[in-house]
């Protein structure tokens with residue numbers, strides 16, 4: 604039986620070298636119960652190690668909010684968004700992108 608895959612369209616931009624953002628598509632094996640964080644981990648570990656995002660160094664429990672983002676146009680958390688099919692992943696603040704899905708953040712302890 605063929606393995607089910609999904610397509611992840613991922614926002615890419617490195618302001619140090621890119622004048623404009625773009626989307627890059629990746630085919631990722633689908634597993635029931637996988638999160639958007641699992642999709643990004645798969646891409647990073649198997650397809651493209653240049654992708655920048657907040658990984659499991661965060662809590663993975665929906666508490667720290669370090670992984671906030673947009674999936675299919677709606678604000679969410681990578682670690683809490685359950686994948687059911689193809690998805691488009693954007694940074695939470697495209698105008699504040701440091702690289703790809705990583706955005707400039709306010710200092711928590713000024």
Ligand code: FES
Nearest residue numbers: 661662663668682
């Ligand atoms: S990693 Fe902490 S909320 Fe997602």
